[in-house]
Each structure stands twice: as C-alpha cells, then as structure tokens.
Amino acid sequence: MGIMEDENIRQACMIIALQELRDSLEDNPDSTTIPPIRQPRRELGESGAQYIHRLLTETPTECQIQLRLDRHMFVQLVNLMIERDLLHDAKYVKVAEQVGICLYILAKGVSYRDASDKFKHSISTICKYFNQVLEALVILSFDIIRPHRDLSEVPPEVANNTKYRPYFKDAIGALDGTLIDAIVSDTNGVPFRDRHGRKSWNVLACCSFDRIYTFINVGWEGSVHDTTVWKDSLGDPKFNFPHPPPGKFYLADSAYPNTLGYMTPFFGGVRIHMPDFRILPPRGLKEHFNKLHSSLKMKMECSFGQLKKMWRILHNMPQVSQKIQMSIIIATCTLHNFIRMHKLGIPIIQHDASIGVADSTMYAQWRKKSMAKVRHRIARRIWRANRSESDNVGDDNDYQDDSEDDENEDHMEVDG
Incomplete structure (x- = not known):
C-alpha cells in the first residue's frame, strides 16, 4: 500500500513540473528559439x-x-x-x-x-x-636538493666560529626527521598515526649548516621509527645519499645510533637539548658536550621551522593523492633551497643523475666503537675548555668515569 502511494506522489510531482514548464513556454514563446549564451565565469575583479x-x-x-x-x-x-x-x-x-x-x-x-x-x-x-x-x-x-660544496672541506659556519671550530671541524651537517601532515582515509590511516595520534609523513632530511637541504627521503608513514627511514636512505643506492667522507660525520639526535659518520649526543640521566639548559647551565662532561652539539644541530631545527612557517600547505595538506602529497613536500623543500641559494649566491648547476652507493654496515660494532672514541675525545676537549673552579667533585667523577669508559672501549676495539 505504501509503495503505491509513493508512486502516485511521484507521478503527481512530475505532472505539476511539466505543467509549470508549459506555462513558462507559453509566456515566452521566443525563448526556445534563442540559443543560450554562455556567460564568463567571472566578469569583475583583477585577473x-x-x-x-x-x-x-x-x-x-x-x-x-x-x-x-x-x-x-x-x-x-x-x-x-x-x-x-x-x-x-x-x-x-x-x-x-x-x-x-x-x-x-x-x-x-x-x-x-x-x-x-x-x-x-x-x-x-x-x-x-x-x-x-x-x-x-x-x-x-x-x-x-644536494650538497653544493665539497663534503671534505670544513664548513665556513664552523671554520669561522671559534665556538665550534676546535671541536666540530669534521661535522658536515645535521640529520634529522620531521612529521608533516598527511591526508589518508581512516581505513588506510593506521600506519600513518604518529606518536601524537595524528596522520603524518615521516620525512628524513640532511641539512648543511647554511640551512640548505642536501637530502630528503619522503614517503614513509608517521608511525615508522626514524632509524627505519635512515637505514632505508643509506641502504638503497637509488636515493644517492650523500655519505660523509672518511673522518667526517653528521650531527644527529638520540633517535639514531652513534656510529661512524653519525654523531649523537649522550643520553641517559643527562640533559640533551638546548631548551634544557635555559635555567641551569650544563654540569659535567656529557652535558657540556650535549649543549654544544645541540647548539650546532639547531641549524636543522631552524630549517624545519622555517620550511613549515613559510609554506602553510604543510600544515593544511589538501585532499589529494599520496603521490601529490609527496610531491608537495619535495616542492616546498626545493623552493626553500632555491631561496637560500639565491640569497647566498649559489648557482643552480644541472648535473647528471647518478646511482649512489649503499651503506649496509651502519650498525656494525666496530663502527659504533670507533665513533664512541671520537665523541669522547671531543667531549673531553669541550670539558677541559669549560671547566672552572666552581665545578664540584661530582663533575670530576663524571670526567673520570668517562675516561675509564673510553679506555675500556679502546681495549674492546683492540680485542675485537
């Protein structure tokens, strides 16, 4: 019974609509002979x-x-x-x-x-x-997006700064990851949920100390750990990762392993980041090292902050395909470099694309031990330069303990 009533209502509405259309044609008999003129979408305003x-x-x-x-x-x-x-x-x-x-x-x-x-x-x-x-x-x-100077040279930002030159003359840049908003469906969005619960891309980047990106890896989901993206970048030749020359290293945070070519801060019971030292000055060998390490690595943080502040689309990603979202991230990094290179007078030179070299030994124990020696050596030099009579006995013990650890690592390396 209800179906028949719905059908009757639909037919009645159709009859009324046809009647109104016939009445309008009778009132304007010439309307059917005049072809419709397509109006421009907008007529007013600045083109x-x-x-x-x-x-x-x-x-x-x-x-x-x-x-x-x-x-x-x-x-x-x-x-x-x-x-x-x-x-x-x-x-x-x-x-x-x-x-x-x-x-x-x-x-x-x-x-x-x-x-x-x-x-x-x-x-x-x-x-x-x-x-x-x-x-x-x-x-x-x-x-x-590539290195624009010889990686074997001391960066001028370090060479011309007495604060960093004695200790980080072999640092060629900084390496870190950042999260950028991703737009994906809830069905496919679980892997994109980062530690904050938002859907995002985990982007790895290398940056020189003049805040120019020398490498980016785009395409990993936000839930992936930073070391996974780092390992993928180093281990796949197609990315053409700018590996540090022998004796050189990138500055990285504690999320990455302290291994040959990548120097991380000390962690575990000590302060690591620059904001941690705003109230109280560093105490002990490890914290003095961490403060200077974080201070120089802030170039990377400034680059990410400037990138996201300048290109607001990274905070408001449109509903487009994942491929276009990745292209947006690459495009904004390219524009960031273009602006920096223009300001610094660096020419854009076209070069042939080449296949890089894979690095699959980043977790080798001998590399970790070698980098631990380098880090302790730099930390001791920073510590000696910053020691004063006000340092207490606990700091001296910190220095002695680290010296003993360094000696033990030397013996381990020889035994290995």
Whole structure:
C-alpha cells in the first residue's frame, strides 16, 4: 500500500513540473528559439595575469609576502622553468601565472576553489597548472636538493666560529626527521598515526649548516621509527645519499645510533637539548658536550621551522593523492633551497643523475666503537675548555668515569 502511494506522489510531482514548464513556454514563446549564451565565469575583479603583474611591478615587498619569493627570485624561477623546458606558455595562462598559482597555493595553504577566486580561472584549470608546476619543481629538486660544496672541506659556519671550530671541524651537517601532515582515509590511516595520534609523513632530511637541504627521503608513514627511514636512505643506492667522507660525520639526535659518520649526543640521566639548559647551565662532561652539539644541530631545527612557517600547505595538506602529497613536500623543500641559494649566491648547476652507493654496515660494532672514541675525545676537549673552579667533585667523577669508559672501549676495539 505504501509503495503505491509513493508512486502516485511521484507521478503527481512530475505532472505539476511539466505543467509549470508549459506555462513558462507559453509566456515566452521566443525563448526556445534563442540559443543560450554562455556567460564568463567571472566578469569583475583583477585577473590572475593582472595580479601577478601587480606583484612584480608595484609594491616591492608584496610579491614576497604573497608568494614567499621576492620579485628577482620569482623572475629567476620562471626563467629557469623556461630554460629547462619544464613549463610552456598556454593560450590564456603564461608561465609566470602558472608558477604564481602554484606558489600561492603552497604559501597560503588555500584550496583550489580559493585560488580559483583569486586568479579568475576554473577549478580544473587551477588544478592542472598546480600539478604541472609541482612536477617541474620535483624535477628541479635533483639539481637543487644536494650538497653544493665539497663534503671534505670544513664548513665556513664552523671554520669561522671559534665556538665550534676546535671541536666540530669534521661535522658536515645535521640529520634529522620531521612529521608533516598527511591526508589518508581512516581505513588506510593506521600506519600513518604518529606518536601524537595524528596522520603524518615521516620525512628524513640532511641539512648543511647554511640551512640548505642536501637530502630528503619522503614517503614513509608517521608511525615508522626514524632509524627505519635512515637505514632505508643509506641502504638503497637509488636515493644517492650523500655519505660523509672518511673522518667526517653528521650531527644527529638520540633517535639514531652513534656510529661512524653519525654523531649523537649522550643520553641517559643527562640533559640533551638546548631548551634544557635555559635555567641551569650544563654540569659535567656529557652535558657540556650535549649543549654544544645541540647548539650546532639547531641549524636543522631552524630549517624545519622555517620550511613549515613559510609554506602553510604543510600544515593544511589538501585532499589529494599520496603521490601529490609527496610531491608537495619535495616542492616546498626545493623552493626553500632555491631561496637560500639565491640569497647566498649559489648557482643552480644541472648535473647528471647518478646511482649512489649503499651503506649496509651502519650498525656494525666496530663502527659504533670507533665513533664512541671520537665523541669522547671531543667531549673531553669541550670539558677541559669549560671547566672552572666552581665545578664540584661530582663533575670530576663524571670526567673520570668517562675516561675509564673510553679506555675500556679502546681495549674492546683492540680485542675485537
């Protein structure tokens, strides 16, 4: 009975709709003969091309505020895209506007619809050029995200600083991981849940002391431990990881093993990070070392902080495929390096991609023992330079205990 009533109601609604349509045609007999005129999507307001032109010609700082690149950087990036044959002018959207669309979305973290309102193009057009510029930036990353100086040389940030030069002249940079928001379905999101309960990507990066990324590994879920990403980066030749030369090392935090080529702080009953020393000064050999180690490694933290602050899309990832999300992370790191290189006067040189060398002995005991000796040696030098009459007996015991541990490690290495 209920089914029949629903059918009767549906037929009655259809009859009413047809009657209203017939009445409207009778009132406007010519409406069927006049073809509909397609109106432009928007008629008023500044077009995207006019917006980019205004940023480049009027207020000097407006381009940097809106797109994060000043006028000279923006023009250099556009010319680089054209010279490398990565982007081409379209009929209605030139390369400069294409790049502007992508930078606007990355900088502001806005949706395609918001960018559509700003640049006066359809959402599909905005999406098309955003993805094309992303792809171009990923290609550029092979020439931009890499070491730009000889790793066997002492970095000028260390060589010209008496605070670090006596102890960390063999440090070539810092290595660390960071979490960046990920958008995945709840069904597939369990592996992406990090220690804070949020869905994220675990990104590993190496950074020189001038805050230029020399390596990134993107694609691991947030629940994965940092050492897993690190081991994957070193062990797979396709990543072309910039391994430290013999006698050189990266600074890393306590999440990584203290092994040859990677120096971590002391942990276990001692303070590790710079904020820990704000109230009370360091005490003992290990804490003096940790403070200086953390102070130099802060270059890495500053790079991550600057990256996330400048490109707001990393805090507001759009609902796009995982591949595009990874491209967004690579693109923002590429732009970060592009800005730093422009400021430091480092040219962007095109080089042939090469296959790196795998390192599968990072957990070997002989490497850990060798690096422990190097770390203790540096810690003793820092300790001697910072010792004063105010240090108490407990600190002296700390020094003696570490010396004994160092001697024991020397014997272990000989016995091995």
